[in-house]
Amino acid sequence: MSEFKAWTKLYRTGILKALVLGQLCINLPILIFIFGGFPFFLKANLDWYWKLVLALSNLSLGYLLAKLYWARMITWWRLKAFSWVDQEHWLLLKDSAERAYLIYPQFEAGEASEKRSFGEAEVISEINEFLQHLEEVELTKLDLESPWQMEFALKKNDLILELALKVLFLGLSIYYLIQANYIFGILILVLILVIGHKPQVFKLIRSDAYALKLSESGLDLNYPKQVYIAWEQMQRVEMDVHDGLLLLVYHQGEQVKKQEVKLDMLKIEDKDQFFRLISIYLSRHQEYNLQLMENQSPWN
Numbered sequence: 001m002s003e004f005k006a007w008t009k010l011y012r013t014g015i016l017k018a019l020v021l022g023q024l025c026i027n028l029p030i031l032i033f034i035f036g037g038f039p040f041f042l043k044a045n046l047d048w049y050w051k052l053v054l055a056l057s058n059l060s061l062g063y064l065l066a067k068l069y070w071a072r073m074i075t076w077w078r079l080k081a082f083s084w085v086d087q088e089h090w091l092l093l094k095d096s097a098e099r100a101y102l103i104y105p106q107f108e109a110g111e112a113s114e115k116r117s118f119g120e121a122e123v124i125s126e127i128n129e130f131l132q133h134l135e136e137v138e139l140t141k142l143d144l145e146s147p148w149q150m151e152f153a154l155k156k157n158d159l160i161l162e163l164a165l166k167v168l169f170l171g172l173s174i175y176y177l178i179q180a181n182y183i184f185g186i187l188i189l190v191l192i193l194v195i196g197h198k199p200q201v202f203k204l205i206r207s208d209a210y211a212l213k214l215s216e217s218g219l220d221l222n223y224p225k226q227v228y229i230a231w232e233q234m235q236r237v238e239m240d241v242h243d244g245l246l247l248l249v250y251h252q253g254e255q256v257k258k259q260e261v262k263l264d265m266l267k268i269e270d271k272d273q274f275f276r277l278i279s280i281y282l283s284r285h286q287e288y289n290l291q292l293m294e295n296q297s298p299w300n
Helices: 004-011 015-035 038-043 048-084 089-099 117-146 156-178 181-195 199-204 273-298
Strands: 149-152 213-215 218-221 227-230 233-238 245-252 256-263
Touching: 004 015, 004 089, 015 089, 015 199, 015 218, 048 117, 048 218, 089 117, 117 273, 156 181, 156 199, 213 273, 233 273
Parallel strands: none
Antiparallel strands: 149 213, 213 218, 218 227, 233 245, 245 256
């Protein structure tokens, strides 16, 4: 879905209201605890080393206070947010809260440090169980609806814009070099080479090939480079919900390799749903191999 439709859905379901509450009541105070004293330290008429001592002390004490504050307030937010949103949208609320830095990506990773009463723990445990149920329902639905092969195209407009900016700054770099301003010219040239995509990626602008393809045999990549990973080679698949990165860890011969894919560059409506799709294709392959081994068993 487009960004506008995504925000509209968050507003319509009440999730946006819950996220705004979390940012104002949890993340904003945490930032104040950790960094709130810095303007006073910088303006204080003190030597630089005393400013450094005060800044480090503020960071340490602020982090401790922020951690204690989060441990209590996140429980309050969970109960409030999940009471506002209908149960059918709880999975979207969980995914959105992870991206908003309110809860941990695995949802339960930080719960051990939360401060809860017995009653609160019981309610949140029921919420987590229902979320697990919704996750299973979502996976079953995706499994039934998704074909044996799916292709995802590249967002070429983003690549075209990046290429145009690189050409613009390249011209600026050449201008500085002609003017004998070698420091700025070389600095801009280095930034052009280091920041953004590698030159060979821009060849995909003229190509009609898919950027990523899921099939029953494996995962085929044309972006950011051409790589084919069979499911039996796949060791681990992870997604960074904050940076929008898909991390593929796989075996190639005796080596373990990693490949990162920027999901923001692919035409994907729902990143969380896409990640679940990959787990479905992996499970399909595992079930197929298991069925194959059972059929070849001498006991059948």
